[in-house]
Amino acid sequence: SDIPPPPQFDQADVIIFPGVGSYESAMTVLQTTGYDNALRAYLAADRPYLGICLGMQTLFESSTEYKDDQSSELPGLGVIPGHVIKFDETKRSVPHIGWNGTIAHQSSPAMKYIKDHNGDEVYFVHSYYAPITDANSKWVLTRTTYEGQEYISSVQKGNVCATQFHPEKSGKTGLNFLKGFLESVEDGTLSNTTPIAVNPTDHTELVKRVVVALDVRSNDNGDLVVTKGDQYDVREKDDDAVTGRGGVRNLGKPVSLAARYYDEGADEIAFLNITSFRQGVIEDMPMLQVLEEASKSIFVPLTVGGGIRSYADPESGKVYSALEVASRYFRAGADKISIGSDAVYAAEDYYASGGKKTGETSLETISHRYGVQAVVVSIDPKRVYVASPECVDKKHTVVSLDESQAGPNGERYCWYQCTVKGGREAKDICAVSVAKASEALGAGEIMLNCIDMDGQCNGFDHALMTAVSTAVTIPVIASSGAGKESHFSDVFKATKVQAALAAGMFHRKEVEIGSVKKHMEASGIRARIV
Numbered sequence: 001s002d003i004p005p006p007p008q009f010d011q012a013d014v015i016i017f018p019g020v021g022s023y024e025s026a027m028t029v030l031q032t033t034g035y036d037n038a039l040r041a042y043l044a045a046d047r048p049y050l051g052i053c054l055g056m057q058t059l060f061e062s063s064t065e066y067k068d069d070q071s072s073e074l075p076g077l078g079v080i081p082g083h084v085i086k087f088d089e090t091k092r093s094v095p096h097i098g099w100n101g102t103i104a105h106q107s108s109p110a111m112k113y114i115k116d117h118n119g120d121e122v123y124f125v126h127s128y129y130a131p132i133t134d135a136n137s138k139w140v141l142t143r144t145t146y147e148g149q150e151y152i153s154s155v156q157k158g159n160v161c162a163t164q165f166h167p168e169k170s171g172k173t174g175l176n177f178l179k180g181f182l183e184s185v186e187d188g189t190l191s192n193t194t195p196i197a198v199n200p201t202d203h204t205e206l207v208k209r210v211v212v213a214l215d216v217r218s219n220d221n222g223d224l225v226v227t228k229g230d231q232y233d234v235r236e237k238d239d240d241a242v243t244g245r246g247g248v249r250n251l252g253k254p255v256s257l258a259a260r261y262y263d264e265g266a267d268e269i270a271f272l273n274i275t276s277f278r279q280g281v282i283e284d285m286p287m288l289q290v291l292e293e294a295s296k297s298i299f300v301p302l303t304v305g306g307g308i309r310s311y312a313d314p315e316s317g318k319v320y321s322a323l324e325v326a327s328r329y330f331r332a333g334a335d336k337i338s339i340g341s342d343a344v345y346a347a348e349d350y351y352a353s354g355g356k357k358t359g360e361t362s363l364e365t366i367s368h369r370y371g372v373q374a375v376v377v378s379i380d381p382k383r384v385y386v387a388s389p390e391c392v393d394k395k396h397t398v399v400s401l402d403e404s405q406a407g408p409n410g411e412r413y414c415w416y417q418c419t420v421k422g423g424r425e426a427k428d429i430c431a432v433s434v435a436k437a438s439e440a441l442g443a444g445e446i447m448l449n450c451i452d453m454d455g456q457c458n459g460f461d462h463a464l465m466t467a468v469s470t471a472v473t474i475p476v477i478a479s480s481g482a483g484k485e486s487h488f489s490d491v492f493k494a495t496k497v498q499a500a501l502a503a504g505m506f507h508r509k510e511v512e513i514g515s516v517k518k519h520m521e522a523s524g525i526r527a528r529i530v
Contacts, residue, residue, distance in 0.1 A: 006038030014185050015042060018168070019054025020330070021370045023065035023084065023128065024074055026054045036077060043079050043160055048185045051162030053126060056155060057084045059162055060136075065128050080155060081135035084128045089473040092147035095127040095373040095444045097475050098498060099267060099528045101204035102142035102153050102165070106193045109184035110161055111141075113176035121207055121528045122163075122170035122177075123301060124153075125335075125373040127444070129164070141193075145203040158191045169301050169335060171262075171530065207526040208492050209267040209499035210516055211477060212506055216254050216273050216287065216306075226257050226507060254290045261506065262298040264513040265530040269298065270338065270447075270501065272378075273306025288332045295333025304329050305338025305378055305447075309362060322362030323369060330370065338376040338447060339363065341420035344427055347437035351395075351429075357441060367442030372474075375445075377438040380423050381416035381431040381464070382451040389413055397432035397471070399463045416450070416464055423451050431464065432471045439472045446472065447501065450480040455504060457483025460491040469496035477501050485511060485519035492525050 009015070017039075019026050030036040043049060043059075057063060062073040063084035073083065087094045099121035104111065114120075124144070129151035132140055136152070141161070144153035154163040161181060167174035184190040214226045258269050271294075273287050291304060308326055312319045326337045339362055346361040357364060367375045385407030389398040396415040406412055416431040435446050448468055450461040460478045469476040475498040478491045482502035491500050505511045517527035 006034045009038045009042045012042070012047070014048040014050070014182075015039075016050045016052070017055030017058075017162075018052040019056075019058065020374070021054065022368060023054060023057060023063040023076075025369055026058055027074055027076065030058070030077075040077055040079065043077070046158040046160065046191070048159045048190060049161065050181055052166060052168070053164060056152075056162035056164050057126075057128065057130065059155070059160075060084050060130055063128060079160070080130075080139050082130055082133050084130050086128050087146065087149060092149070093475045093496075093498060094473055095125060095475070096129075096146045096206070097125045097373060097445060098123070098206050098209050099170075100124055100144050100146065100153075100165075100206045102144055103198070103202050103204060104142050104196050105137075105140040105198055106156060106195055108141055108156055108161070108180075108193045109189045110156070110177060110181040112180045112184070114173060114180070120173045122153075122165040122167065122173055124165050125301070126164060127372060146206060150203075156193055159185075161190070166301075169299060171299055175299060205526055206498070207267075207528050208488075208520065209477075210265075210488065210513055210520075210527070211268045211270060211499050211501040212258075212261045212266045212513070213270045213272055213479070213501050213503040214254055214257060214507075215503060216271055216290065226254050255293045257507065258294050258298055258302075261513065262300055265517065265528065266300060266513055267528055268301045268303060268499070269294075270303040270305065272338065273304065288328065291329065291332040291334055301335040302333060303336040303338055303376055304334040305340060305376070308337050308339050308366075309342040321365065323365040326362075326366045326370070330374075336374050336376050336445070337366065338378045339366075339443075340378045340380065343377040343379070343438050343441075343443070344418050344420050344429065344434055346441055347434040348427065348429055350437045350441060351433065355440070361441055363438060363441040363443055367444070372442050372444035375443050376447050376477075377435070377443040377445070378447040378449065379431050379434055379438075379468075380419045380449050380451060382419060382423070382426070383407070383414040384417045385409070385411035385414045387411055387413070393428075395433065396430040397467055399467050401463055405461075405463065414463075416467070419451065432467055435468045435472050435476075439474050443474060445475045445477065447477045447479055448497075453481030456481055457505065459483070459487040460500065462491060462494045465491060465495040465497050475499065483510075485516045488516050489520050489523040489525055492520065493523065 058076045059079040060076050060082050061078050062075050064073055066072050066074040101121055139155040139157050140152050141154040141156040143150055167177045310322050329337055342362045386392050392398050392415055398413050398415050401412050417426050418429050418434050419426050450464055453461050460481045465478050477499040478497040479501040483505055488500045520527040
């Protein structure tokens with residue numbers, strides 16, 4: 001059940017604190033409601049507790065995740081010695097997003113269904129971490145490595161247990177952890193932990209993610225279907241029709257397709273509501289129901305995009321903020337939200353103001369409440385071919401193209417012009433500029449599409465992926481163009497992207513997720529094999 005008022009904590013058999021958002025927001029809620037002192041007393045009594053993500057970080061003495069000021073610290077519950085600090089983005093992409101392993105420091109009944117107490121990969125999404133110190137070493141249940149940085153990935157002392165990873169989003173491994181935890185609470189064995197000899201030379205590795213996208217929209221009969229475009233055109237070709245365009249391409253029902261991809265090993269699933277820019281999300285009940293149903297049986301991260309912006313209801317006149325729209329998606333089961341056109345508008349304003357933040361853009365308000373790791377910016381650029389870099393405004397990043405990518409007149413250079421409104425309107429700003437502004441305003445990840453490659457099955461646009469992934473420190477997801485297994489391995493080898501996304505080739509069963517991952521492993525690229 002939902003958490004009771006603080007005076008009723010003593011009645012709880014177990015408390016689960018699945019923290020989502022920023023450290024500052026979490027501690028503010030705990031303090032203003034009086035939960036902080038009640039929780040300290042509960043934990044001091046060694047009562048059963050499971051903290052997840054922020055539910056673990058708030059156990060420490062403090063965190064530097066405070067008002068963008070890394071020199072200040074915000075006090076936590078002070079149960080575990082140590083301070084939560086930010087990953088160094090000059091050495092690695094931040095946030096740490098994706099599937100990574102764990103190395104056990106203790107055996108625990110909570111881990112009894114996980115082989116050798118060293119789990120298969122589990123899902124992480126965080127920018128801040130708790131370092132291992134002499135003072136907190138006896139609390140460490142597991143540790144994890146992120147590109148050279150060791151940190152605490154779970155803790156346990158007595159009946160108090162917490163994880164930096166999200167077991168509820170970690171597939172079967174995460175469900176096994178939750179099963180072990182709840183069973184040991186019920187039979188009273190949770191505190192029966194034993195130290196394990198640790199090899200300090202052992203390390204874990206973040207794997208590359210395979211993401212499946214489901215473009216969701218209503219067809220001509222009003223049914224919600226998964227479709228797929230060819231350079232963003234989702235209608236079948238129909239030579240007999242007056243317009244030359246047939247009905248909306250129907251590739252299946254959203255929830256059943258998503259369930260299939262979960263079973264087949266998708267690392268993340270993205271629902272992209274490609275018609276929501278024409279209507280408000282608050283009233284878009286079918287899409288919200290898709291999320292609610294999917295989250296009941298799919299235990300990997302779910303991203304949702306489409307229409308996340310401020311808007312006025314045409315009938316009531318009520319104005320909804322982008323934060324309210326995003327919150328509705330999160331309550332329906334989304335783990336991350338994807339912002340498209342609104343991010344381009346915010347980037348334009350950001351540069352026009354000389355790089356000043358207002359604190360009012362959708363990126364800023366949502367990331368402040370839910371954390372940067374919950375905000376994805378989806379960029380839809382198209383190539384603008386030029387004869388030489390000198391032909392282009394200096395504000396645009398120009399890339400060189402190989403012969404296979406040359407323009408219609410043999411041009412070997414281009415810049416990537418961003419579009420809005422589903423690719424229908426071009427803006428005078430390039431993809432690199434939008435990505436850099438988005439990072440500054442609070443995005444935690446970039447989903448990088450390419451209109452020219454969409455539906456062509458010729459592979460990802462490596463020039464675009466390289467230009468953006470080297471310009472930002474946040475993770476980049478490659479999108480548009482995948483048509484066979486090797487396209488994933490190729491983009492991971494050739495660029496710095498941490499994930500790659502496909503849709504049509506999976507929907508049409510031309511390629512299986514498992515075969516993509518086997519090809520990656522055979523190419524020396526770590527993948528999560530289920």
